[in-house]
Amino acid sequence: MNADRVADLPTPALVVDRAALDHNIEVMAAALPGDRLRPHVKAHKCTGLARRQAAAGHRGFTCATIRECEGMAAAGLGADLLLANEVLDAGRIGALVRAGARVTLAVDSAETIEAAVRGGVREVVVDVNVGLPRCGCRPADAGSLAELARARGLSVRGVMGYEGHVMALGDAAERARRCRLSMELLLAAAADVGGELISAGGTGTHDCNTWATEIQAGSYALMDAQYNRQGLPFRQAAHVLATVVSSAARWSVADAGLKAFGMDHGDPELPGARVRLCSDEHTTFAPPRRVGERVRLVPAHIDPTVAYHERIYLCDGDKVVDCWPVDLRGW
Amino acid sequence: MNADRVADLPTPALVVDRAALDHNIEVMAAALPGDRLRPHVKAHKCTGLARRQAAAGHRGFTCATIRECEGMAAAGLGADLLLANEVLDAGRIGALVRAGARVTLAVDSAETIEAAVRGGVREVVVDVNVGLPRCGCRPADAGSLAELARARGLSVRGVMGYEGHVMALGDAAERARRCRLSMELLLAAAADVGGELISAGGTGTHDCNTWATEIQAGSYALMDAQYNRQGLPFRQAAHVLATVVSSAARWSVADAGLKAFGMDHGDPELPGARVRLCSDEHTTFAPPRRVGERVRLVPAHIDPTVAYHERIYLCDGDKVVDCWPVDLRGW
Numbered sequence: 265m266n267a268d269r270v271a272d273l274p275t276p277a278l279v280v281d282r283a284a285l286d287h288n289i290e291v292m293a294a295a296l297p298g299d300r301l302r303p304h305v306k307a308h309k310c311t312g313l314a315r316r317q318a319a320a321g322h323r324g325f326t327c328a329t330i331r332e333c334e335g336m337a338a339a340g341l342g343a344d345l346l347l348a349n350e351v352l353d354a355g356r357i358g359a360l361v362r363a364g365a366r367v368t369l370a371v372d373s374a375e376t377i378e379a380a381v382r383g384g385v386r387e388v389v390v391d392v393n394v395g396l397p398r399c400g401c402r403p404a405d406a407g408s409l410a411e412l413a414r415a416r417g418l419s420v421r422g423v424m425g426y427e428g429h430v431m432a433l434g435d436a437a438e439r440a441r442r443c444r445l446s447m448e449l450l451l452a453a454a455a456d457v458g459g460e461l462i463s464a465g466g467t468g469t470h471d472c473n474t475w476a477t478e479i480q481a482g483s484y485a486l487m488d489a490q491y492n493r494q495g496l497p498f499r500q501a502a503h504v505l506a507t508v509v510s511s512a513a514r515w516s517v518a519d520a521g522l523k524a525f526g527m528d529h530g531d532p533e534l535p536g537a538r539v540r541l542c543s544d545e546h547t548t549f550a551p552p553r554r555v556g557e558r559v560r561l562v563p564a565h566i567d568p569t570v571a572y573h574e575r576i577y578l579c580d581g582d583k584v585v586d587c588w589p590v591d592l593r594g595w
Numbered sequence: 596m597n598a599d600r601v602a603d604l605p606t607p608a609l610v611v612d613r614a615a616l617d618h619n620i621e622v623m624a625a626a627l628p629g630d631r632l633r634p635h636v637k638a639h640k641c642t643g644l645a646r647r648q649a650a651a652g653h654r655g656f657t658c659a660t661i662r663e664c665e666g667m668a669a670a671g672l673g674a675d676l677l678l679a680n681e682v683l684d685a686g687r688i689g690a691l692v693r694a695g696a697r698v699t700l701a702v703d704s705a706e707t708i709e710a711a712v713r714g715g716v717r718e719v720v721v722d723v724n725v726g727l728p729r730c731g732c733r734p735a736d737a738g739s740l741a742e743l744a745r746a747r748g749l750s751v752r753g754v755m756g757y758e759g760h761v762m763a764l765g766d767a768a769e770r771a772r773r774c775r776l777s778m779e780l781l782l783a784a785a786a787d788v789g790g791e792l793i794s795a796g797g798t799g800t801h802d803c804n805t806w807a808t809e810i811q812a813g814s815y816a817l818m819d820a821q822y823n824r825q826g827l828p829f830r831q832a833a834h835v836l837a838t839v840v841s842s843a844a845r846w847s848v849a850d851a852g853l854k855a856f857g858m859d860h861g862d863p864e865l866p867g868a869r870v871r872l873c874s875d876e877h878t879t880f881a882p883p884r885r886v887g888e889r890v891r892l893v894p895a896h897i898d899p900t901v902a903y904h905e906r907i908y909l910c911d912g913d914k915v916v917d918c919w920p921v922d923l924r925g926w
Contacts, residue, residue, distance in 0.1 A: 274684060274926060275926070276926060306875055306876070328875055328876045329876060349840070349850075349876060350840040350841050350848075350850075351840060351850070352838055352840060352886070352887055353605060353838075372841055373841065373842070373886050375886040375887055376840070376841075376886065391841075393843065397843075397846055397871055397872055397879050398841070398848055398872065398874060398877055398879055399840065399841035399848050399877065400841070402843075428874065507683055507684075509680070509681040509682060509683060509707070509730065510681050510703055510704065510707075510722075510729070510730035510731070511704070512724065512728075512733075515728055517681075517729055517730050519680075519681075519682070522857055522859050522896070522898065522899040523857075523898070523899050523902040526853055526854075526858065527857065527858045527859040527899070528853050528858040528873065540728055541728055541729065542859065543729060543759065544637055544659055544898050544899065545637070545659045545660060545680060546729055546730065548728050548729055555683070555704055555706040555707070556683055556706055565853070567853065567854070567875050568853040568854050568858070568875065571854040571903060572902060572903065573925075574924075574925050593905075594904075594905050595605060595606070595607060
């Protein structure tokens with residue numbers, strides 16, 4: 265650890281408030297206990313944090329990359345990993361399976377089924393497109409893909425389908441309505457596919473998606489500005505701590521910029537201030553503060569923010585109580 | 596190295612075309628030979644690449660972070676580093692100076708001058724605001740800050756001022772006109788400050804900024820979609836190589852997304868296709884291609900793109916000829 269006090273941390277630093285993190289993990293574990301939640305590690309990329317989620321009773325995890333699966337298995341958290349993504353180089357997953365991890369892979373085409381077989385993967389789910397223009401087969405094709413997978417010797421555990429196009433809708437009732445439409449597609453596919461898993465959902469639909477057998481939420485643990493606007497029962501746990509390095513008459517500049525924040529959802533927020541500009545290592549905001557002051561910026565989107573940081577500092581007030589490597593980065 | 600052939604690289608992968616890189620470095624070294632260019636390492640964060648720039652005759656480098664200075668010094672490239680940024684924890688810079696590197700620090704306030712003194716820094720430039728709402732003192736204050744710095748025992752090598760608000764203007768004549776306005780401010784400050792350095796500029800103004808004694812360009816080496824629109828004499832050298840992992844009737848999905856691209860300048864581009872959506876590990880584009888095909892995406896903004904990648908694969912056609920760690924990431 266570089267410092268015992270938050271005030272001494274070199275900036276920019278990704279700091280996580282322990283009380284808020286504990287709150288978020290507890291609230292989610294109460295809403296979706298045990299295997300009802302399959303926490304998505306892509307939102308924090310950190311086995312230290314995943315361990316807390318496991319301690320809250322969640323045995324299975326969702327991953328987005330092979331590297332995430334490898335890191336989770338190496339950390340002893342590989343009891344039931346779902347790689348919720350198509351891959352063609354499945355040999356690294358096969359190696360994990362042979363080494364004793366349980367990894368289930370998403371498939372949505374004959375090509376990805378063949379890749380799974382070739383790579384030594386044993387278990388798959390059929391990924392079904394439920395409305396987001398991304399991966400997943402047409403719902404009507406799910407049954408025949410499951411048949412093909414079984415014919416090729418794979419065990420088909422069920423289906424998954426991510427209603428990502430619904431996740432950011434501001435109105436909760438509209439989110440629930442469109443979630444139901446997506447899940448009707450997934451349930452029809454599940455009936456054709458068989459198996460025990462109907463894996464779907466995310467932080468934005470964790471409370472309204474009552475059709476999936478398990479929810480793949482990740483952002484709830486750290487949260488971000490986008491999800492904060494949705495009235496969810498989770499607190500902002502992650503901030504990027506920055507130092508004011510320059511002040512002019514009408515603005516100040518903090519030392520955290522485009523390389524400290526995922527920018528696809530826009531600029532980070534600074535409560536009580538207006539962010540004017542982000543550049544590589546700077547965020548300009550108004551009104552100005554004193555040079556040397558520390559500020560805590562709220563990331564607009566947590567997942568690509570975490571991926572820029574080497575470590576998470578777990579903090580309790582002004583004390584740094586732990587330092588976790590963000591050990592699941594890269595591919 | 597993970598693979599000898601580009602076709603075997605795990606994806607996403609940051610690949611750099613050797614011929615295009617060599618072309619860019621040569622063209623820039625011809626336009627701004629030797630110390631007329633102080634290449635900015637923030638655009639590639641890679642000592643392997645910096646070494647090529649040094650071989651082209653550039654002895655001094657520009658850095659944006661303390662870590663970049665430390666990495667450059669450790670790589671033996673610390674003959675004349677300019678940290679073109681304000682810092683308050685200057686002790687790490689002082690340590691580099693004591694160990695034999697030459698590092699000049701930007702200051703723009705009494706606080707940053709005191710931090711430099713306290714940290715054991717010996718040489719500074721006065722950072723002057725020339726129009727971008729970011730760091731830098733008012734031009735009229737530059738002289739008195741230089742006086743203060745000298746009174747505190749620092750050697751003042753001159754001024755710097757970044758005309759970043761001009762850099763992305765599409766029209767070359769307008770870019771040149773507004774660059775001149777900024778440099779008039781900087782030259783006035785330089786007259787008050789004294790010293791030999793007038794450091795400014797970037798890839799977008801490398802050809803029209805004839806007032807600075809040295810240009811801090813960085814993006815020219817790898818290039819990006821933003822700069823490609825400006826008619827500069829540099830070629831797109833860096834691409835993110837991705838694999839098509841899923842295809843539907845109207846789109847395909849490649850396995851590189853928000854964690855493989857800086858997104859502040861918008862979505863990456865795929866020549867011949869239309870990018871529809873980027874999510875954490877995916878880019879959806881149309882029209883669709885075959886599952887398993889490889890695509891090369893052009894980053895919208897190179898600097899925050901490179902910062903996501905662990906390594907740069909230097910490629911010659913389908914051959915991987917070198918693999919450079921992106922060793923200047925983090926802070």
